[in-house]
Structure formats: C-alpha cells, structure tokens
Amino acid sequence: MSDVLKDSTIAVKGGKDVRSRFWATHMRVAEESEGEFLERHNSDMDIVLFFSGLFSAVNTSFIISMGTDLVADPSDTTNALLTQLVQIGLGNLSAPGTTPAVPASTWSPSSIDIWTQAIAYASLSVSLLAAFGAVMGKQWLGYYKASRYGHGSPEDRGRRRQMKMDGLNVWHFEAVVHLFPVLLQFSLLLFGISISADLWYQQRSTAWVVVATVVFGVLFHSFTILASLSSTACPYQTPSSAVLRLCGVDSMSSLYASMATLSSLTFNI
Template sequence: MTNFWTIYQKATSEYESDLLNRYAGDLDTSLLFAGLFSAVSTAFIVQIIPATQPNPSDITNALLLRLLQHNDSFGGSNPLAPAANVSPSVVRAQSILFASLAATLFVAFLSVLGKQWILHYPRTSTLGSVIDQGKERQAKFAGVQKWGLHYIISLLLQLALLLFTIGIVVYLWDLDFSAAEVMIAIACTGFAFYACIAVVATIWNDSPFQTPLSVFLLKVLRQTKEVAAYVRARLGRLQTEWTAWRKNIPVEDVYDQFYSMTLSNPTFWRKDPLFTSPFPEATDAAAGFPESDRRRVWS
C-alpha cells in the first residue's frame, strides 16, 4: 500500500507542476487584462464626469447678471445660479461604467487571491506518512475541480467587458446616434458569435471553442437531464403503484354490495310509480310490506 502512495505522489507531482504553471499563466493574463481594461474604463469615466457637473461659465454669467440687476434700480428678483442640466443617459452610462470598473477590480482581487492559492497549493504537509500526504494532495485537487476559480475569473472579465460595452452605447445614444448604431451592430455581432460558439461547445464536446459559458451551460444541461430523468422515474413509479393498488381493489364486490343494497331498499322502488321492480312480490315480501301496500303500489 505504501508503494502505491509513493508512486501516486511522484506521478501527481509532475501533473500538478504543469497544472499550477497553467493556472499561473492564466491568472497573469487575467491580471494584465484587468489592469488595461480598468485603465480604459477610468479614462472613459474621466471624460464623462465633466458632463455631470455644472459649467463654470454658466455660474460666472449668472453672477455677472446678478450684479447688473443689483445695480439696476428697476431690477427684479435676483436669479440663482443655474442647476446642472445633466442628461439621464449620461448618468446611466456613468453608473454602468463604474459597475464595469468595479467588476474589473474584483477580477484583479480574485487573481491576486488565486496567485496566493497557487503558492499555497503545493505546500503539502511534511508531517505524517506518505498516505496522509497523498490524501491531502487529493483533497486539494478535488477542491480545484469543485470551486472552479478559473471559470469565475473568466466570467467576471466577460461581465466587465459586457458592462463596458453597454455603458459606451448608452453614452453615445444621445451624443451621436449614428456612432451608437455602429457600436450596437459591432457589439451584437460579437455577442452573437460568442453565444454561437458557446452553444456549439455545449452540444459537441470535441469542439475546440470551449469557454466558461459553455462549461456552465453543459452543467446546467446535465442537471436538467438528471432532474427530468428523476421526474419520469418518479411518475412511472407512481403510475405502477396506482395500477397495482387498483388491481387489489375488489371492484366487483363493491358493485355487488351497492346494487344489492339499492335493489333491496324499498324506498328506492317507492320513489316513483314509473319504477317497477322485476320481482315486486319478492321485494315487498322481503321488505315486510303488507298486502294492501303492494296492491296500491303495483296496481
């Protein structure tokens, strides 16, 4: 048994070295993209911020007008400084761009945590036997597969890019509608292509266009199939139990008891003179009716 764990530790060391190098490269790429993208988002936010603030020249003109009216004996009420006329589309665009920047910064934060986790991953405990070290290594590898940090970071980067595109479109909508139309066409084409390759990767497992979205869709599809199979099995079991329960009911006995009680009940035959018993004498006799009542009913 010890020889097995020794061979296992040697084999997994080589695999984990390649795995950690691949994760480290992906995290470095994510950090680089997050840094560049946050710089671009910040530049756009800086360009939009002046549009949400009052124009200094308008305030200066309002103050000069107030001085002139104060010196004028026939001047009316003193006007106040004009409020900033901010377009709602500018406010929405700025909010979306800030959300994109926040998502990008969160990606950078997760990437740093991922780098720290990669440094901590190979530090298996040197205490204990080889079996304990192998179990700890296997538990950490299962945690990698379970939590899927790489997919979370990739999805957040894509979410930040989506929010940034929406923010640019909203900002250009009132500023230049033609430019907004071009931006919408390019963005829709890109998102449609991304959705198509995600669906293709979900349907065909050998597709090279694997993305975090396709992995997520594949998991959802598998869980949906499992739930549908469970529901079908449950319904089939209920149908089988219902059929077996129906077969165990003495239906003929129930019908015989019902009709025997109905036919032997004199009230049933005396409700309407149109109803006649096939054996009136026997029925009345069994019910204990006197002879005068039998003549009155059946005459």
C-alpha cells in the same frame, strides 16, 4: 488503476515492494498532472490580472470624461453673471432680478447621464472584483502547491495529496476560478453598453460603430458558448461554458430546458 501503475515503466522496481512502487508511481504521475493543473490556472489568473488592470485604466478615463455631464458647467454661471453686469451697466436695473443669479442652483443632470455613469461605475466595480478574485485565486493555488504533500512516508504524502485533490472537487474550486474571467467579460459588456448609450445621445452616426461592435462581440461570444456546449470536442471552450457545465448545463437541450424554466418562473412572477 493499481495494475496500470504497477506495470508502469515510471516506477523504480528494484528493491521495493508492490506497495512502495505503487505510491512512488502515484506521486510521479500526480506531480505531472498537478503541474499542468497549477500552470494552467496560474496562467489564467495572470491573464485576468493583466487585462483587468488595463481595462480598469481605460474605464476610469472614460468615467472621468463623462463626469462633466453630472455637474453644471461653470461657464454658464460666469456668462449669466456677465450678462447681468452688462444689463446693469446699460441701466436696465429690473433685468437682473428676472433670472436666477446662479443657474447651477436649478441645474440637474438628465436621467440618461445618471444611468450611463451608473453602468460605467458598475463595469469598473466588476472588473476590480475580478482582479481581486484573481489575486485570491493565485493565493489559493500557492497554498495548495505548498501544502499538498506535507511530510512523512510516500504513502502518507500520497494520501494527503489525494485528500487535497478531493477537496478541490468537493468545494468546486475550478468553478469558482472560472468565474473570475466571466466577471471580466461581464464588465466588458457593461462598458460597451455604457459607451454606446453615451454616444447615442451625443452623436448617433459615431454610436452606430460602437453599437455594431458590441453586438458583434456579444453574438460571437454567444456562438462560442453554444458551440462548446454542443460538443466537448469543440475547440471554442470558454470559462462561461465551463461554468455552465458545472451548473448542470452540459448540452444544448439542457440549456433550452434551463431557459424555459427561467422564462416560466419569470412569467409566473
């Protein structure tokens, strides 16, 4: 690498020794490479923040609309009381004692409504967690950009920059940053499951449209992950495939081996 840098036309050769030219060229090449690195990840974090904000608003509206399923309808109590008043007015004094005065006291939400709401709240929580992670990611990137060089001679600044870059690799910075879009995708999946389950028990003909859309989205995303794992030249690279590669699943055979291991562990348990 030193020979390439020494022969590079980027370096200013006049009046400098080989060592100075090396570190000057190193700084210029590093600046170009890290500029692309910072721009890419900052752009990813901006996308996560923007989409999570819109998605959280939609999810919250959906949760509010479903919230009526977890509480008793006040009109039921009103109708029951009016019925008793009518019966009393007609002289049927024994009728009021045959039914509860307040139907809400014996009402409870169905298990389907509870699970649907739980999944919707889980979706909202995961999307907010992704947004929180994106904010932290932008802070990490800003700190790295501000402190990567420091002060001193070109050699000292170059060594400090290399130390910072090695720290990114040791602490798996890219894997952590790639998790935030994955969390957002998982949140979207939970939202699809929740709205599909809610519609399924209300209007199945409408629910089929949502279920088909969710299934198509899951299959399409799974296809892009499998395609990206089959070849690094595949253009359908996603944060999920990047995380899988960093976890050691860098090919289809590795994915099948991991799935087989997980299945055997589950069967043994």
